[in-house]
Amino acid sequence: MRSYIKKHNYWGEGQDSKIAWIERCRNAKQSKKLKKLGWLDKDSKDKPFINIEYSYNKYFFRSIEFEEPHDAIAVFGCSFTEGEGLPAKDRWGDVLAKKLNLKCYNFGEGGKGMNAVYNNISEWIPKLKPKAVFVFASFPFRHDVFINSTERTLNYNITNESLDCSKGVANTLNEFYRVCWSKDERNYQQEYKKNKEAIKYICLNLDIPCVIISCEDYFLNDPIQPYARDLQHPGVEQNIRIAQAMLEEYKNA
Numbered sequence: 001m002r003s004y005i006k007k008h009n010y011w012g013e014g015q016d017s018k019i020a021w022i023e024r025c026r027n028a029k030q031s032k033k034l035k036k037l038g039w040l041d042k043d044s045k046d047k048p049f050i051n052i053e054y055s056y057n058k059y060f061f062r063s064i065e066f067e068e069p070h071d072a073i074a075v076f077g078c079s080f081t082e083g084e085g086l087p088a089k090d091r092w093g094d095v096l097a098k099k100l101n102l103k104c105y106n107f108g109e110g111g112k113g114m115n116a117v118y119n120n121i122s123e124w125i126p127k128l129k130p131k132a133v134f135v136f137a138s139f140p141f142r143h144d145v146f147i148n149s150t151e152r153t154l155n156y157n158i159t160n161e162s163l164d165c166s167k168g169v170a171n172t173l174n175e176f177y178r179v180c181w182s183k184d185e186r187n188y189q190q191e192y193k194k195n196k197e198a199i200k201y202i203c204l205n206l207d208i209p210c211v212i213i214s215c216e217d218y219f220l221n222d223p224i225q226p227y228a229r230d231l232q233h234p235g236v237e238q239n240i241r242i243a244q245a246m247l248e249e250y251k252n253a
Contacts (some may be wrong), residue, residue: 010051014110015230016085022046030231039229052087052229062088063106070128072103076117077136080215081108083239085228090236093134095243102131111153113142114195119151121199125206132209134246135199139216140192211249218245 011018024030025046034040041047057065062082075081075093083091083106097104105128107120114137125133143154196212203210227235234242 009054010048012052012054012084012110012230014079014084015232016052016228020230021048024231033231034229037227037235048229050087050229052085055088061105061107061109064103066105066124066128070103070105070130072105072128072130073097073100073132073134074105074107074121074125074128074130075134075136076107076120077215078108078112078138078142079110079233080242081106081136082110083108083233084110085230085233086236086239090239092136092239092242092246095240096134096246099243099247100131105130108136111142112151113138113144113153114140114192115144116151116153118195118198119144121202125202125208129206130208132211132250133199133203134250135196135210135212136218136242136246137192137196137212137214137216140188143188143191209250209253211246211253213242213245213249218242 011021014020024034025040031040031045035042038049041049054062057063059066073093073096075096081091081093083093088094088106091106091108093104093106093108105124107117107124109116109120117135117138121133121135141155144151145154146152199212200210222238222241224234225238226232227238
């Protein structure tokens, strides 16, 4: 679990950290793009034109507090849901909640896979009983495991240079995952499918509408436009389109 971040922190922990921002500003090409997109003050070398507040609730989610009455939707996923590089109001979950005239409980966690999404849904949905559940399903090749009580995410698309199995259990598992488990796509696709079916089952038993859209499938038709402040994640307009796709699936359901 991530360490607690106090409210009114203007930098994220990942690709939208202050260190990463400074590096982008020092890169002439990226700096030019930041100014063109309106993220960088045109009169400054490294001052953001828009401050982004990273505000986390007491359960370490970048979300409002989970307070009654729970007139809210609950959204789940990875950094595309957490909204790295974007103000909270511009994330697809918040845009969707506004369209439905409800609050938004955001359970997005950067870098996580569908095991983590399932874990969060199985823990929180029975407690909160939101009006609806929306999942922007993470990539199938991400595999979340617990190592010494800490949840870690393994990825097959890593390089040998990043691994040193002598440095601990996590790297040893990562190497095994890359070399063995991920060699046959059926291994992670099967687990991915199981998680989605389990999520639907939980929601069905609680009579809560559930929409699941695969981010991998979605981006095939609407490729990621890295217009967020970190130049890696979808920007404001694409988040609006994701929200609309979720809404259409919700209405059809």
